[in-house]
Amino acid sequence: MAELNILEAIRQAMDEELERDERVMVLGEDVGKKGGVFGATEGLWAKYGDKRVLDTPLSEGLIAGAAAGAALYGLRPVAEMQFADFVYPAFNQIVSEISRMRYRSNGAFGLPMVIRMPYGGGVHGALYHSQSNESYFTSTVGLKVVAPGTPADAKGLLKAAIRDPDPVMFFEHKKTYRLFKAEVPDGDEVLPIGRASIARAGKDLSIFCYGYMRFCALEAAEVLAREDGLEAEVVDLRTLRPLDVATVLGSVERTGKALVVHEANQFGGYGAEVAAVIAQDGFEHLDGPVTRLAGPEVPAVPFHHALEDWFMINPSKIVDAARALAAY
Amino acid sequence: MAELNILEAIRQAMDEELERDERVMVLGEDVGKKGGVFGATEGLWAKYGDKRVLDTPLSEGLIAGAAAGAALYGLRPVAEMQFADFVYPAFNQIVSEISRMRYRSNGAFGLPMVIRMPYGGGVHGALYHSQSNESYFTSTVGLKVVAPGTPADAKGLLKAAIRDPDPVMFFEHKKTYRLFKAEVPDGDEVLPIGRASIARAGKDLSIFCYGYMRFCALEAAEVLAREDGLEAEVVDLRTLRPLDVATVLGSVERTGKALVVHEANQFGGYGAEVAAVIAQDGFEHLDGPVTRLAGPEVPAVPFHHALEDWFMINPSKIVDAARALAAY
Amino acid sequence: MATTKAAATTRHRELGLSDDEVLAMYRAMLLARAVDERMWLMQRAGKIAFIISGQGHEGAQVGTSWAMRRGQDWMAPFYRSIAATMTFGMSAEDIITAHLAKGDDVSSGGRQMPGHYGGAPYNIVSVSSPVGTQVLHAVGIAMAAWVRGDDVVAITFYGEGTSNQGEIHEAMNFAGVHKLPVIFVCENNGYAISVPLAKQVGGLSVAARAVGYGMPGVTVDGSDVLACFGAAREAHARARAGEGPTLIEAKVVRLTSHSSDDDQRRYRDPSEVEGLKEHDPLPRFADQLRQLGILTDPIEERLRAEVKAEVNEASRRAEARPDPEPETAAGGVYAAETR
Amino acid sequence: MATTKAAATTRHRELGLSDDEVLAMYRAMLLARAVDERMWLMQRAGKIAFIISGQGHEGAQVGTSWAMRRGQDWMAPFYRSIAATMTFGMSAEDIITAHLAKGDDVSSGGRQMPGHYGGAPYNIVSVSSPVGTQVLHAVGIAMAAWVRGDDVVAITFYGEGTSNQGEIHEAMNFAGVHKLPVIFVCENNGYAISVPLAKQVGGLSVAARAVGYGMPGVTVDGSDVLACFGAAREAHARARAGEGPTLIEAKVVRLTSHSSDDDQRRYRDPSEVEGLKEHDPLPRFADQLRQLGILTDPIEERLRAEVKAEVNEASRRAEARPDPEPETAAGGVYAAETR
Ligand SMILES: Cc1ncc(C[n+]2csc(CCOP(=O)(O)OP(=O)(O)O)c2C)c(N)n1
Ligand SMILES: Cc1ncc(C[n+]2csc(CCOP(=O)(O)OP(=O)(O)O)c2C)c(N)n1
């Protein structure tokens, strides 16, 4: 077992997959000599050459579309969007083409490809380097969407994504990149896409979260245990599409109370789906309203640190919401 | 009062606004001499000339972006996407620019503009001429989203959209264009954006819907009344963002049961938000699980009529879902 | 007359085509046209819901596609590519089956609208409706071949209206940067539905854009099938030699309305429409072949009879195929082995 | 020497610039550079979170912007447009205030990152981060002016990496089709973060793309401020005369790393970086003006003192401005009068 942070885990996953399978290639802006603006691809260009670790022009439509073409051809491209905020020029390719190539060809053409995107706020990135735009993709049939919150999950799920026969959107929360180190199993450990994990067991209420929110929810759970004697169960969804409904409902069945937390704005956010599933299929187990805690209804995280702090979900906001729900 | 269908109502709204305010202009593909592929702009080119009713090149990014520029300059552009399915090349402009120009400039630059989009299935349009992709926009802060279901609403809300100081996405269900005629008030009747309407009052359960689903829900309500003695309240949301939460919760308070219906696929669809709001804020009034009835989890409507029928929500599917919920 | 004949003779031979081959090209055009015309009839008879035609484009499509290697190269076509996809391997029956949306249609199993060709067995990328997206796929395929060192060339087709989509720019630029083995064929028929070239293309020439990407841009008369073949053959050789992409702008005519949903009389003068027939690639090619003595009345008759029989047989068989079962619509979203 | 002097004299006069004006242009460049340098210091001191610099681009920016009419024309700038936005009306204090993200910053009230300029009072469109989006806004503004028959010209700025975004293509094509009054200025500094021109631009010339849109494409030495002014002046006249858009590619140097988050030593040779100084537009312009006797030691000293005082005063005042109140972040999503 090695102690890695999430950034290192991601880099290692790509390195090992490039090594293992010569159909794998990495492409994106500045992923080559510079090693990516966050360093996620550092060292790979020197090791695998400038075709397999390819600097593209500044054109996201191209990155996604060329990756799709390469996947049609039989490669396993791993494309990087420099920031999730810059994926929109590629939206047509992702939604019109990548998500539905298999369906429209009646199964004849699959697209085994990954699009990695650093997302999330709290890094002084303001409106265009902080977005949590996962809901555009979680609502898109034909995609899988993964958002890990630990180094081991990041590595194991990225490997799974690269080997998956279908397109996977891989969300990496920038604030978690170097937030902490944790043990990552040695060797070729591949985690299944589509399974949530119970990050902390509890009986009083369930907190559903992913990415950086896992970290915040665990801190909040500590506070709730210490100060309120409340045992919160923290469920890290890890895969947002498909949602691990069984684990979600199982947790609600145990606790009777559901708090769904994410950083993106609430209206139409991913949490709406989780809440709606619980409201419909977990209705009989509910001892209180399915509660959402999400970013405010503004277009994205504003810059000034005071404004950014106002925006961000943090452990204490989670504690407050959990207390209110527990008291219901 | 004139009897108009929805297409005529939309055309009339544009005509009157072009007449009333010289800052209004219409732009899009084939909107000029041809009058649009559905005829929504028929006659306008001859009347207002080819600058104010402008045929653009085949570039949706341009259509949205140039409209944004024109709105910055002080015009009130009404842009048409030929089909909602083809809006994705404009997604970057809509999400990165149009939705947040006001916020990012701290209120200095507003964008009074409308993007009209024919959407929806049941017209043999298959995967790319049938999409109900409203959820990409309803989850986008900074936009307003309107989806009328009657000629009077179509006209009154399109006028409101054109006069609104903020960008409005205007969804026109293709199947409703010529589906029926109904009275439209003469004169300059502008309906407020952000208000749902109770299309049919009832006490046993609430059906929340919009667009073509209003038509289907009303038919279903007739059947339920006739065959089951069930009085369904049909709430036509009309505006999807902002959602008229008061009307929604008021209805649930009366009926205790909520059925949310839409044509788009369920996972992450707009109905998730409606359901989540009801589940959280209407919890105490609920006599049964908030239920969603939505299109199946496939990327879009397939072509062959047997497949299309399989996909589409229709009155009988609504009846079935309502019966199951009522029996809870 | 003698000189013309000699010149013409020299021409196809110089391009490396035998007499049999040019006759086969002519037959391919006849067949594509016949399939196309048959489908309009089927549309009027209510058997086919919609047709978007390739009539007038056959010269450009057969000419350029003829330079490609079936089963080795790749094609990313568009909705008018009846003749191109047939040249690259699809049968008349495949095309008609797709239009009838039958359950075992190779393109989509009845899921897609008519005109949305595709065929994994033929290396033909599945067509979608948003125009221009396929151009990036062709470039991605070319990139993959380049990364892997494979001898593969990709060809892609689109209209001049489509040439104004941003994705086309991104695709061509990237192909230019890395000298990727890809051929861009823009079939310029002067209209994007109702909007004429002058309101679509700043500068009026699509080929003129090539220089901005560091690749040659060639304008050819799209009703001259041999000129199209020649341009594509050269482009193919360049691609294989590592010299990079080529943009071919083929000037063609749209002999029909945009589609069966459109009526071009609303925006086009009758005289203009009438004049298009002069540019029909079929009679033009026939004339050339007749001048060379390659095509004669008996041969023409035989070909037409063969083609007619083939189309009859293809539609008979296509119509007999099973419709898709409704429940099958739920499948094929993700690979079977995953959820 | 005498000839050079005469030639140089003729040059700015021929462009319609008085001696005072060229001196004012030089001062504008000095001021932009001084503001830029000051902000790097503030960044190192932890007062500013991030800086993305215009150093090396000042000649192109001041030169082209000088041809525009303040308060009448419009500008859609990008993140390096310190000198351009200042030439068009923003003050040193506006720029520094934006970097400090103060609550009353004219660009965004502290909502946006440094480098995201904007100012309604100056007709300067608010900058966003996704590169190239502003080019469509400039075209939309030009379209609006054309529709309304107003005497307005729009100018927009972007990098050569950005020139490969699809939106740029859509924008330029549309401007070409309708001969809209817009000027495209591509500041080509040879890099898009770490990726050099050769891996960005197929064909290596951005200006070469203009012909494909039916507009002139001009390449100018971006460290030659008068050349930039001349190109923009001509473009402005063309735009006003209804002759349509112009693309100006200004070859500039990026004297700094991409931003304060980048370290260009990772991907650029030290010798290459060293050589950039030769192309610094400031000393070049100073030399020209000195040759003409317009700039002398005392004038230079005075200007530098003025600029220093202005920057000192601007930063003092900017720093004294109030930070935004957290709750204000909730407002300004929609117009006040609507919900
Ligand atoms: C992105 C997108 N926008 C709009 C449409 C609707 N549409 C279909 S074909 C067409 C015109 C295409 O013109 P051109 O590229 O010249 O090809 P042609 O049909 O003339 O062969 C349009 C506007 C579409 N399919 N995709
Ligand atoms: C759509 C988008 N993709 C990626 C980025 C990240 N990014 C910011 S600046 C930049 C390079 C821009 O290069 P260029 O256009 O040459 O301008 P320069 O910075 O060299 O002046 C990149 C990739 C972005 N801002 N927007």
Ligand SMILES: [Mg+2]
């Ligand atoms: Mg065309």
Ligand SMILES: [Mg+2]
């Ligand atoms: Mg650059």
